[in-house]
Amino acid sequence: MNTFQRQLLKELGDGADGEPISKSKLVYLQERLRGRFFDFLISKFEEARDGGLNQAKLARRIRKSPEVINRWLSAPANLTLESISDLFAGIAAEEPNFSSSSLLGRPKINRFHLDDTPMDDGAAEQKVAESSALDQKGPRPPGLPSIEEALR
Amino acid sequence: MSIREEWKKLLEERELFRLAPLDGDRPTRTVLLSQEMEELLERDMEEGEQAERRARLLATLQNIVAGNHLVVCLEPYSARKAIVGRLDPIEESVFDVRCQSKPAVRVFCRFVEKDVLLAVTCRPRSAQMDWLGWLPLRMQSKRWKEAIRATTREWARLFPTYEPVKGDSLGEYLSKATPERTRRRR
Numbered sequence: 001m002n003t004f005q006r007q008l009l010k011e012l013g014d015g016a017d018g019e020p021i022s023k024s025k026l027v028y029l030q031e032r033l034r035g036r037f038f039d040f041l042i043s044k045f046e047e048a049r050d051g052g053l054n055q056a057k058l059a060r061r062i063r064k065s066p067e068v069i070n071r072w073l074s075a076p077a078n079l080t081l082e083s084i085s086d087l088f089a090g091i092a093a094e095e096p097n098f099s100s101s102s103l104l105g106r107p108k109i110n111r112f113h114l115d116d117t118p119m120d121d122g123a124a125e126q127k128v129a130e131s132s133a134l135d136q137k138g139p140r141p142p143g144l145p146s147i148e149e150a151l152r
Numbered sequence: 153m154s155i156r157e158e159w160k161k162l163l164e165e166r167e168l169f170r171l172a173p174l175d176g177d178r179p180t181r182t183v184l185l186s187q188e189m190e191e192l193l194e195r196d197m198e199e200g201e202q203a204e205r206r207a208r209l210l211a212t213l214q215n216i217v218a219g220n221h222l223v224v225c226l227e228p229y230s231a232r233k234a235i236v237g238r239l240d241p242i243e244e245s246v247f248d249v250r251c252q253s254k255p256a257v258r259v260f261c262r263f264v265e266k267d268v269l270l271a272v273t274c275r276p277r278s279a280q281m282d283w284l285g286w287l288p289l290r291m292q293s294k295r296w297k298e299a300i301r302a303t304t305r306e307w308a309r310l311f312p313t314y315e316p317v318k319g320d321s322l323g324e325y326l327s328k329a330t331p332e333r334t335r336r337r338r
Contacts (some may be wrong), residue, residue, distance in 0.1 A: 003194055005174060022199050028207035030251075032174070035215030042221040042330070045206060055333075070333050074223050074233035078277060087185030113179040113217075113267065121179045 004028070013104050038076035040096075041087060045073060048091045062090035155314045159184060159264055162310060168270070173217045180219030181267040181326075186306055189259070189271045192284070202283040205255060209274065213259070215227045216269065224322055225332040235333040236261075239300060245318045246300045247325075257280035258289060260303040263317035263325050270310070272303040 008025045011018065045053070059069040064086070071078050074088060079087075088094045162168040162184075169190040171183040185193065193210055197203045207331075212235070216222065225231035228240035231250065238292055239246045239260075249259040249271070256277035261269050275295070276288040289295045307316060 002172060004207070005172075005198070009175075022203075023195075024199060024203040024207040027204045028211045031208045031211035032214065035211065035218070035220045039215075039220035039328075071233065074332055075235065075252065078233070084259075103174070103176075109173070109178050110176045112170065113182045114156065119156045119265070 009104060023096075034079070037084075038079065041079070041084070042073065044088070044091050044094070053091065058087075058090045061102035062086045153277045155265060155311065156268075158311060158314065159268070159270075167310060171213055171217055173214055175203055177214070179217050181217050182190045182269070183213050183217050184264065184268065184270045186270070186272045188273055192200075195283075197283065201255075202281065205251075205257065205281065206283070208253055209257060209259070210253050212249065213271065214247070219328060222326060222329040223332050224326060224329045226320060226322060231332060236326075236329075239296070242319075244300060244304055245316045255281060255285065257281070258299075260299050262303060262307055265317060266313070266323075267327055268323060270307070270316075272306045273299060275299050 004024075007022075008028065008075070011021050011025055046059075055069045055073065056066055057064045060071075072083050088096060159168060163170055164200035167187070169185040169187075171185055173179050193206070198204060200219045215235075219316055222236055223234045224236040224238075226238045226242075228242060231237035233252075233324075235250055235252075237248055237250055239248055245262060247263070247269075249261060249269075251257045251259070256279075257274055258277055259274045260272050261271050264270050273286075274284055275286045276284050278288050278290055280288055286299075287295060289299065315326055319325075322331055
């Protein structure tokens with residue numbers, strides 16, 4: 001956990017009588033929520049798309065232009081309570097349910113992404129072969145001996 | 153040695169740093185930080201506009217680590233709302249993470265493998281930001297090119313015998329990502 005996060009949890013943990021939470025921590029949580037909510041929204045749209053929805057149909061359903069729908073589904077910063085309401089209605093005839101959980105005392109996840117995951121062959125091929133320059137079939141620059149000549 | 157073993161070794165040697173998610177979040181992608189980026193995110197900072205900007209940057213990068221859905225633009229100069237955009241020239245396979253809220257910043261990156269992003273340097277987009285120590289990119293191609301060069305230089309130092317991920321299929325770079333719908337430039 002980095003310094004910022006330690007400070008964040010300390011400030012949040014100070015409770016109702018604590019000092020005001022610093023602006024940077026509030027801004028961090030706003031940005032985090034935007035990303036998380038956008039993820040939720042897009043997963044809903046992806047599900048509905050499997051059932052035949054697309055942006056044009058959604059635009060027609062909720063009386064917006066395709067450009068507006070594209071903007072809403074392109075970046076978390078474009079969402080408002082009004083647009084969220086319209087989108088959930090149009091995407092899945094739903095409304096979001098609410099619950100929340102404490103940011104304090106959450107267990108640290110000790111496994112990182114790709115821990116103990118072997119690399120597949122495709123990714124392993126990224127390595128530039130050390131002999132690639134020697135393997136090239138293009139013309140040899142003038143004056144440069146061939147590998148065989150150099151080894152002789 | 154595979155590139156994965158290579159970057160894990162660089163983490164152990166503290167040549168690279170792994171961006172940790174907030175406690176409780178399950179990391180499903182990796183953001184590797186250069187020393188410059190690590191220092192930037194760890195530095196003590198007085199409260200104020202700069203600290204707020206950095207807090208947004210941290211949250212944006214952690215959104216990537218947490219596996220949240222990303223909109224990506226693979227066509228240089230066309231990104232409008234995408235959070236990740238590929239830069240010109242595409243052969244270099246350098247991307248920027250676009251932290252859009254004003255004042256905007258750009259993090260220059262390359263993909264080490266699918267869902268593993270190396271964040272090299274962070275530059276202000278339009279407004280001068282002293283805490284970043286770089287002049288704003290604005291529309292000055294010289295500054296963009298310099299930031300791209302800085303990214304490829306750092307790559308060459310860290311991974312001299314490996315290529316970054318390249319290609320025109322978004323699925324080669326990221327899971328849970330959709331391409332930004334762009335209008336072709338004339």
